[in-house]
Amino acid sequence: MFQIVWILIIGLILGVLARMLLRGKRPIPLWLTIVLGVAGALLGNAASGWIGVRHTSGIDWIRHLLQIGFAVVLVGLVSPMWLKRRVRR
Template sequence: MEIIGLIVAGAIIGLLGKLVAPGDKDNIPIWLTILCGIGGVLIGYAIYSAFGGDGSSGVDWVRWAVAIATAAVLVVIASTVTGRSNNRTRI
């Protein structure tokens, strides 16, 4: 059940990360956005724990904010590295 929850949370976080990422962020495929979201959740939780985050009872908004920010950074990196070019060469 954790894997399904991670995929669903990753998809939502990836889309939120894509929403808050600056610039032209619509040039990467949706599957890569979801992978960035899953990576954002995993890396964001690791960053949160590394800086002393121990969670709280209920929803831990700081942990989710770190995950969204991490996903946004991953979306920007993915867009820069593998994004589709909008420039077409005319011959």
């Protein structure tokens, strides 16, 4: 149960960081920000495992940067799609 809560908290943090790093207004709801942050965290973990830097001694800075990077890319890609979806209605 607590693992799900932590996943949602990390997703929120990564999603909000991604929105702050991108220029302009991002018209996506909070729930989508959390989902994209969680997806960025999962993709960042997978990529760090593929390149062999997932577990290091100390803080895994490369893994965290990959997570933020994937979250930024996802928010950047989904925001315009969400806006187009909302305008058509």
